[in-house]
Amino acid sequence: MTFVRTARPDELPALVEHPGDAERNAGTRAYLGQLLDSSCTRPEWCLVAEGEAGRLVGSVVLWTIPGHEVPLAMVLFEAPADAPEVAAALLDAAAARAKELGANELEHVVDSPAQAPQFQRGPERRGELLRQAGFRPVRDGRRFSLQVSDGTLAALPADDPRLTFRTLAELGPEPFVAVLEELLADTADARLAADVREHGPRRAAELLFEETAELKHEPAWWEIGYDADGSPAVISLPAENPSVPVIGFVGVAPAHRGKGYATSVVVRGTRVLAANGAAEIRGDCDAANVAMAKAFARAGYVNFADRLEFSRTL
Template identity: 80%
Template sequence: MTLIRIARPDELPALVEYPGDTERNAATREYLGQLLDRKCTRPEWCLVAEGSDGRPSGSVVLWTIPGHEVPLAVVLFEAPEDSPETGIALLDAAAAKARELGATELEHVVDSPAQAPQFQRDPQRRGELLRGARFTVVRDGLRFSHQVSGELPADDPRLDFRSLADLGRQPFIDVLQELLADTADARLAADVQRHGLRRAAELLFEETAELRHEPDWWEIGYDADGTPAVVSLPAENPSVPVIGFVGVIPAHRGKGYAVSVVRRSTRVLAANGATEVRGDCDRANVAMARAFRSAGYENFAARLEFSRPL
């Protein structure tokens, strides 16, 4: 039976090292070092499978938002190619640890193609291991990135933006509720099914608010007729500025506002120092994917989001 244990101090932040793969080793070492420094993880949240030489042959690290004590996801999941049982054991151990710490759900994302800092090679095999550990796919998504350079397009003159600082929370919950009523996002639709429309809107607001943002960044854009048309929730996660959430009210779709609101979120983040902005959407949300591309974003990866109830 493979021994799963907490990584020793001398094994941090390297964990599993791959001979001859200096780019991957350096990137993942730096990434874990940053997670530890930012309190996104703790040394006792870094689990390894011990190889025959006593060194890590596999790893899994619990992750959370800075300042939180309950894990939300696993990162840096590595399993020996010749031992799927070890990979599943690592995921089970991470789930047990997260449950002890108060988590009710644990997430993991698999990006392809493989890239820094996690280098998730062989996504099909990773998916099989996750399913073997009772994770299921909750969203098939696309990831987008925009390198901010030069002057950004002007805001859409048809929209009058008012911020969270001016409006308060309630109008944002109302708009999110209207958007979620016919969302094309599988994960958000599942939240509506599980919690009801109003609570799902509140949870979307609250979960996005966990990311760093300022009240004047978050805005509702009003059409000339005075009704809400778009919502823009840009933010910063621990790694990069992001389009936390954007949406167009159903009554105002077909006017090109999806591109306008992506550009607005981008402008807000750029004005606050962002040089790169990332966003994502469900693959089924064709209109939003088109809006990202039209706003100058590049689809740089696909992302499968997995979740396991605890």
């Protein structure tokens, strides 16, 4: 018989150990240690499934942005491949714990191919387990990475001479929200389009700005690029999440699409983060946003994984 409980202190940060898989065990142990140290999770948010003889056979950990008290997502979801009932119990327990803590929605992402630090092997099986537990796919994404070296800044294309950039420090938030509102009214991103349907373009733009502002950043990093006619053409919101610097959000205003500005704005955010000490920079986009995927590639990024995003209403 298997039951789900809170992990004991002596079980952290290892949780489920896989015999003969030293790379996975070390990677996930270090990852959970980092999450605990950064307050992205707490010991009481770490759940395990206990099988016969007290052996741990599964785990799931709730996650949030540092400084928040309500979990937003779950990580380190592990369950035996031949025991779907264990997976269901873990997912239900995670949802119940998140709801107790004030969450009204819980997210999880599945990356393919499997890689550190979560080593999500069997992505199709994982996706099916999530669907059976009431999670719905909300976005099919593509993940990109750029390794920054001494020559990265020099190798980047020059800033686009057609664009004049002004920062958040100069402009304040309102012009940024206005540009986001215009972008979201015609977005190829499934998650953002869903936010627009639920909240309307203006409120969706405010929420996007507020959520991105939760990430570490400097006001001088965030910029709007203006076309020669004086109209806002691009927006760049680079930042740092608890693990790695990220492009955050970039976009091109509908009236200025087709001019090559997508690459220009990715380069701009990359330059900002590289100049501020980033060793690696990551970014992502919806699979349907072909122009942005091409922009990442032209700026030197590698598509290192695909990411399916899931959400469950609590």
